Amino acid sequence: MSPNLQAELGAALRTVLDEMSATATQLINILDEEREALECADAKALNRSGEAKQMLLRRLEQLDVERLHLSNTSSEAAQQTDSIWRDLLKSLAVCRDKNQRNGALVNHRLTQVRRALSVLTGNDSQVGTYGQNGAVHSTHRSVPLAQV
Numbered sequence: 001m002s003p004n005l006q007a008e009l010g011a012a013l014r015t016v017l018d019e020m021s022a023t024a025t026q027l028i029n030i031l032d033e034e035r036e037a038l039e040c041a042d043a044k045a046l047n048r049s050g051e052a053k054q055m056l057l058r059r060l061e062q063l064d065v066e067r068l069h070l071s072n073t074s075s076e077a078a079q080q081t082d083s084i085w086r087d088l089l090k091s092l093a094v095c096r097d098k099n100q101r102n103g104a105l106v107n108h109r110l111t112q113v114r115r116a117l118s119v120l121t122g123n124d125s126q127v128g129t130y131g132q133n134g135a136v137h138s139t140h141r142s143v144p145l146a147q148v
Contacts (some may be wrong), residue, residue, distance in 0.1 A: 001074065010077035013070040017084045020063045024091040027056045031098035038105050 030052045037045035071078040078085075117123075 001076075006074060006076055009050060009070055009074040010080050013074070013077045013081050014084065016063055016066045016070060017081055020060060020067065020083070021091060023056055023059050023094060023135070024088060027053065027060070027095050028091065028098065028116065030056060031095060031104060035105070037100070038102060041110050098109065116144050 030049050034049035034053065036042075036047065037049055
């Protein structure tokens with residue numbers, strides 16, 4: 001492969017990796033906004049951050065396809081951009097950790113809501129048995145919460 005072509009492939013790969021890094025940084029910020037929205041129970045902000053997160057993830061996937069193509073085309077360019085790639089992987093690990101943290105918060109809130117509903121309905125969702133068809137049957141109990 002000619003040196004000029006190698007240089008062009010290297011520059012294109014660096015550009016793709018730089019754009020991936022910028023997108024990962026935006027994703028980190030969005031995940032922080034999502035965390036704030038979850039903590040404040042702000043549904044509108046949560047929807048906005050969810051939409052932005054999906055858009056950024058799609059963009060990262062598109063850029064990764066380009067990166068793979070360029071890396072497979074020129075192993076020399078891939079070697080020259082190895083340090084940029086390692087830094088990007090660190091940023092993506094931060095994204096993963098923040099997303100898992102947010103997911104844990106969602107699961108915690110969901111558990112709280114289910115427990116509150118269980119108290120209100122008198123249905124203990126933790127207790128149940130399996131019927132003949134394999135479906136969970138839970139016991140329902142009706143108790144008055146107050147008398148008039």
